[in-house]
Amino acid sequence: MRPGWPRSFSALLLGGFALVMLPLLFGMGYAAYAQQELAARSRAALALTLQVTRGTRQLADDLAGLQRAAGQFFVLQDPQLRGGMRDAHAALQSNLQALAALPLGADGAARLSRFGRDETALYAQLDAAAGNGLQRFDHYAPEFDALAAGATQLEQAGNALVERRAMALTRRAHALRVILLVQAAAAVLLSLLLAALLSWLLGRPVRQIEQAIQRLGAGDLRPQPAVRGPSDLVLLGEQLDWLRLRLRDVDEQKQRFLRHVSHELKTPLASLREGVALLADEVGGALSAQQREITQIMQGNARDLQQRIENLIGYSRAQRRLDPLLADRVDLDELLDAILRRNDLALRARHLRVERSGSAPPLLGDRGKLDTVFENLLINALRFSPDGGVIRVELGVDDDGIRVRVRDQGPGVDEADRAQLFEAFFQGRRQPAQAAPGSGLGLAIAREFARLHGGDVVLCDEAPGACFEVRLPWRPEPATQEAR
16 A cells, blocks of 8 residues: 655655654764763763772771871870770771772772771780780781781772773773764765655656656647646646646647648649649640740749648648658668759759768668658758858768758858747748748758657758758667657
8 A cells, every 4th residue: 555645745845854854863862862871971980980099098098097096005005095096997997898889899809808807806906905005016017017008909909990990981982982973874874865765755746747847848748647746746747637638639629720721722722733734735725925924933833832731731740640651772862863853943043053962871761751851951941042052962971870961051040049940830030031931841840750760850050051960860760659
């Protein structure tokens, strides 16, 4: 089952932003927790350091106090001084109990216990000896020296414990720094992956809408895949599909109109041409020179009108892909020769020369459609060339196929007309004053037929004049667009 989409694009955007921020927030929270833990361990280590240092040093001071109080008692033999010795012993035992509660380790605990037993035994001897007055105080100096050495060892053990704790704290800080760096890198990487995933999810319906708009702009009115995503974008996709249906209806009406108009014009035009031909053949009687000239003008205009009607029909059929591509071996040199022969009178009337250069091997293509492509380009060059000018036709080959350039010496193409140059019925700004207005279909039909072969017709960026290049592959690659 597909997961449900949010109701709006903004909700999806906010949810995605929150999801991308989640790893970063988790990383920040863990970093704060780790810092608190490290701070707590640091405080505990500092407190232990103070307790160990203070306790071990105090142990030596308490031992010195016991030795001093015992010496005073033995020397002065004052019973009141026995209380000072007793207090020193009690302070020393209290300090020993406090040190025993610290984590000194097994060796440190054993030394502390042995120190306590030795001190207790010494105090008992001092207290008993002081009672009968028979012992001299100097007799106990070795025992005090041994206890002082034990206190020193306990102080060293405490310092070692502090160093171990400091090293452990340093290792913990280093490990925590590594963990935080790894976690930060993982959080950033996860956020980037989530951002990429969400970007794809967010952009997919937008891309679908963009592609649908581009297809509509290119004239592709086939059904488009349904837009999936938030409800507002789905609704926008449905509106685009409604627009597509409307455009398809308009296109069908346009094509139907063109077919009807072409048919309605061809029938009376055929009768008109037949009548003019009868007049030219003097079936109705001999013609004067002026009448013959008028007849020739009428025949020329009738042919021009016939060509425009054929262009309308051809463009309509080319757009709808109604005529299959009939692949055959086509020799471009022979094809161009035939086109030039058909237009020889028009070229001589304008004193135009056609210069050809280069060569091209035969290719597979539809002879009739390629004939239309090159004839339309030649007629376009003829129409815009100045009287007495030169039209150049250049043939060449490359790895992709055949290139044919048709170049004239006319005014060229205005920069503002380039984007619409191959649109149907478009008339450029630089129209020749001596020629009748064209239909605006020649270049459009030439491009459609070239694209049927998998090629194209493009405007070359060369001056002066206009230059059109026909690009044709070695083998035809028919466009797969279905009829609308």
